Amino acid sequence: MSNPPVTQAVGGDALPENPARRRVLISAGLVAAAGALLPWARMAYAESPAQASPAQLDAFLRLGQRLTGREHLPPDISARLFAALAQGDRTFGANVSRLIQAMDAAGISDMHRFKGSSVDTNPEMKALAVSIVSGWYLGYTGTPVGLAVKDDTQFITYTGALMFEPTRDVTAIPTYARAGTDYWAAAPASIATD
Amino acid sequence: MRANLTSHWLGRAAVALAGALSLGAHAQDSDLVARGRVVATAGDCAACHTSSPSRPYAGGRAIGSPMGNIYASNITPSDGHGIGGYTEQQFADALRKGINAKGQHLYPAMPYTAYAGISDEDMHALYAYFMQGVKADDNAVPETKLPFPYSMRWTMAGWNLLYLGDGIHPAAGSEDERVKRGHYLVDTLGHCSSCHSPRTFLMAEDSHAYLAGAKIDGWIAPNITSDSVSGIGAWSEDELATYLKTGHVKGKGQAGGGMAEAVEQSLSHLSDDDLHAMAAYLKTVKPIRDPNDTKAAFEYAGAAALPPLGEREPVRPDGAADPEALRLATTTDGATLYAGACASCHQPDGLGTQNQYFPSLSHNRAVGMSAPDNLVMAILHGIDRKGADAHVAMPAFGRDLTDAQVAAVATYVEQHFGYPDVNVSANIVADMRSGGPKPLLLRLTPYLMLGGVVIAALVLWLLAAMIRRRAATTARRRR
């Protein structure tokens, strides 16, 4: 069902010596290239994030950790986020790779260096970075529409949503208890320095 | 309907006299009544005899024994419906001998086998309290009618012959004043062994397994001997006293069911000295070890790792496309049930809130016991407990979860946070819903009765045979 992306059809192993085989491979590559442009092949690409390779997912996880400044993020949630963002976007996998390369090239090992960098000022790269950070922080992708029964949002995580972390010492993730009845009458312990 | 009219009228005269005397010695009686109140609290009379908090000691509460409902009597000084006509002797006989003013035997749901040890001073104070410190309430209590053969109260006389002692289990060694006080509070007033000691076939406390734990109404009253593995030996005296006062100790456990009531109505009101005395005594009780126990229940913290986050927070079908998925609540997946029903308070990692207002499920005796009874009971029936520090409640999930679902979530909790090898089946849960397994005596009663009839028939036949033979012999001798 999945045709390998065009780049892999001609990259990878060296072309074999046997001319007949070379011809077969090259024509196979051309067919693959042509196939990539056909509508049903596009759909296959849209599906292909589900078939994202372990290496891709691993790289995406490490990218997420870098972009959010977290040492460890849950790999299964990361894979889920990849699939959600890649849905309907066959260039997603490639764009992720380009973002990783761009961040490496700009020396952004740490997000303190992100502001003003070449990645920050590149609208396409910046938007992609924001969309990945967004998925991790909000725990969903897409745009919620109020007072409707459907929209394009997809669930990523709830307790893993990083937006709650900066205030965990003061407020709970809604639905979870934090202490007992009336704990809220006291000022938070951090109030003097907040 | 009073069978013993003479003693009734004598009793009333005595009360009137006592009342008249009390008018002259008010200050003294106030102290006596106050002491009586302490004794009544330590004895937890209210646990059975108070049905509605606005009508203290007015009785009417149905004590659910395996044999049927036993209605606690009205022990307010009401003349028509309570103990207003009781003399002090009759009062003492009821408590120490289990005989009421009508001369009827009480069922040992009334722990007179323990109260038999009440000191004379405490008895006197208690009487004063109930006659003067409690408001008369004319609540009419339904009659207790247990099924045959348990309806025959006179059979208690035989039972008492066998099992009514002095209300104090022999001390393990020599006791200083503090431990002695604790001993008296535990055995006599607290009557702790009426729940915490297993019962023999004839439903008496098994003195060979004193405080070794027992099943009560579906709950397990745990082993509170000084054994460090099966009992409370590894608890410090402070921890034990705190448990009695508040109903919970971090890293050890919390009280539910009947113990929650005992904490609320009795133990949380006792002085710290008394609580420490009880704790000190318990630490001297002969240790009894369950050979199946390898470590203390509170030491267990599960064996299975938490499922990964993605599994605990699955992508559900979109409600817009599949409303059924939002409606159907039939899953028996333990992780899903735990997340929806338990994690809000006990947290996804089972460790409770930081201040342990909602306790950790790891290092929690109820979850670490090798039997899941208390965990299942807490899930089915919830917990409502007012200790000295807080009034806490866990809702009952019996209505919102099926037997299979309770079994699944209890299994998940045990495996991840408690005793990992425990097996909770839907059958066990069904048992707990109805109040636990019935004692052997009750289960065998139909057969025993049949057996009794057979034996009676045999005896009669033997008697008849003996009489016939005698007659024949006599007839032969006459010839």
Next chain:
Amino acid sequence: MTTQYDADVVVIGSGALGSNAAYELAKQGRSVILLEAGSRIPRWKILENFRTSSRKANFNDPYPNEPWAHTSYDPEYLENTGSFNFRPGMLKLVGGTTWHWAAACWRYLPNDMKLNTLYGVGRDWPIEYDTLEPYYQQAEEALGVAGNGEEDQSGQGGKAWPPRSQPYPLPPDATTYMNQQLVKRLAPEGYHYIHEPNGRVTRPYDGRPACCGNNNCMPVCPIGAMYSGDMHATHAENAGAKLVTEATAYKLEKGAGNKIVAVHYRKADGTDARLTARYFVVAAHGLETPKLLLISDVANSSDQVGRNLMDHTGIGLLMIGDEPLWPGRGAVQQGGIFNWRDGDFRKQHSAVKHSMSNAVPNRTITERLLKQGVIGPELDERIRHDAARWIDVGTVFEMLPNPSNRVTPSTKKDALGIPMLRVNYDVDDYVKAGKEIAKKDYARFAKIFNAEVIEDESGWQNRDHIMGTVIMGSDPKTSVVNGDCRTHDHENLFLATTGVIPASGVINPTLTGVALSIRIADTINKEI
């Protein structure tokens, strides 16, 4: 003449109002059948649905929108023809819409019930506050209301008001640190910040644990500390009522003496049933109740059924204040500013109530920051900074009854072939005038807190309080029910819904609805 009935009373709708009526009737030994269009869903399941929702601000999302029991955000189910997208949160399941509310349990003021006599606008209630007072008390006990009975809830800084015959059943929840600080800043400016009585028990009560601040009242209380109507559906069942789920009433059948003789309902599988009873109570909330009457052609000699639709349509203010207040600790709301709750100004403009949200604000804050492209360590810092200082004001106005604001059956039919809803709703000038006052307050608030205003032109917002659609009055020509909530046209048909409320006031109407429902049960109990 002995007629056999299926039940003494059929109650249609198992929300807070219907379930309380059913319970009060069953408690007195009446045979009751309680019909519910939706299903019974346990709390843990709804909580699971919420946590795995990708649209947490959508409070209907955790509840199934069934083709035979729609929830209100479905535009196919509820279509709007007016200038405002009237779309209240409304649910169909055992327990009804109080599964997601914030449990605000105010009583109306005596003056609220005399709007026309005192201020020359709108309508009066046909009954007095004193008539309703004992039922308010019963409703508060049923819901487990915790409140501060010392304050002047009319917001004038006077003595305790409205008058009470008994104290609140439960002591009030402790004032949050945020509210303590708000009062400190607002009181010197003349603002009366009143503690909100609410249906969240403050100690274990009626099998419910005490609120411990899970901060998720909307859309579902995870532990049942907050009242929801299913609690009385359960009480009603335990008292002997028979609950029939997935059963949508679609016709009230008239008979001899202009009494209602039967209700027809359709199961989710399409099969029909007919139930006879001595009395019928329709408790299907403010949109479905009039719709049922209209499609059955009953109770509408006044031509007022479905008309006079009122909500507490409001506006909102978002700003970042100058001191850390830390909303999000405790329940989602705890009080509001009541200066404009009552007074002569109601001759000119609507009453106004400002409520300060205490919900954890992280999602809104983070969405905003990400839209600005903030990522990296700055994102964490600003989330914390903004979350501590977030001030979210929800303002509420009182609408006047207008016959052209109405709900009618739509031409669209649901999966059972039953017509759905069409609403026409425009915000009136009375409210628009009130908005001017609110905006002035907003400007003052921003000044008091030295705030960075994020949004003060929110546009009109739904407040989910459906009133007026089966309006109460003493004149059968201009109203649908009398002061007992009995329809003028049919002596054995009662309506237990906030839809009877003729003067909306500016407070949440649920407690009043429950009080009226308990009174309906009382009335019926006396007559059977």
